[in-house]
Amino acid sequence: MNKTSIPSLDSSDRQWYLVDAADQTLGRLATEVASILRGKNKPNFTPHLDTGDFVVVVNADKIRVTGKKAQQKLYRRHSGRPGGMKVETFSSLQHRLPERIVEKAIKGMLPHNALGRQLFRKLKVYKGSEHPHAAQKPQTLTLDPSVLAQ
Numbered sequence: 001m002n003k004t005s006i007p008s009l010d011s012s013d014r015q016w017y018l019v020d021a022a023d024q025t026l027g028r029l030a031t032e033v034a035s036i037l038r039g040k041n042k043p044n045f046t047p048h049l050d051t052g053d054f055v056v057v058v059n060a061d062k063i064r065v066t067g068k069k070a071q072q073k074l075y076r077r078h079s080g081r082p083g084g085m086k087v088e089t090f091s092s093l094q095h096r097l098p099e100r101i102v103e104k105a106i107k108g109m110l111p112h113n114a115l116g117r118q119l120f121r122k123l124k125v126y127k128g129s130e131h132p133h134a135a136q137k138p139q140t141l142t143l144d145p146s147v148l149a150q
Contacts, residue, residue, distance in 0.1 A: 007044040007051060014122075015053040016138035018131075022062040024143065026105050032143050033057065034109035037119045050115060054122045056138050061098035061127040065090060075104065099125040 017036060021029055035041060039051035065073065073090040093101055102125045110116040124133060 007046060007049070009049065009051075012044070012051055016133065016136040017053055017055050017141040018138035019055060019057045019141050019143065020059055020129075021057050021102060022059040024063060026063050026065050026101065029057075029063070029143065030102070030105035030109055033123070034106050036141070037106070037110065037122055048115065050118050052119060052122065054136070054138075055124070055141075056131050056133050057102055057123070057125045058129050058131055059127070060102045060125050061094065063094075063098070063102060070094075075101075098127045 019029070019033060033055050036055055037052045039045050039053065042051055045051055070091045071089060075088050075090070075093050076085060077088075078085050088096075090101065103120075103123065106123055107116070107120050110119050124131065
């Protein structure tokens, strides 16, 4: 009988990746980053364990969307109070908090449970090209432009 091997979490080596979001399509970038956060690019991927890597996304203010999404896509949040719904378009949120757009897109592609919250903590998003994670020596990750440009 074959035994299924479960990787131990302390033996897993976590890599740091740097992704440049400049002129990338939002959804296609988010799927690739979510896959790396989950660890689906590794041979020891286990669906119920955190085997993924850390990802630093820079230039979040230069992300793009296709079609009329810049004017039509809406982001909603609620304060919890009656009448506390706030609605904002993509372009106004990109002007105000561009990191939140990338974070929400990636968070929606992670599991919606405690594992997803743990994976989301390994994502770092910055609006400019500067980031404070140089000490971790992140590897530059170039995403396949043929897949991302479609």
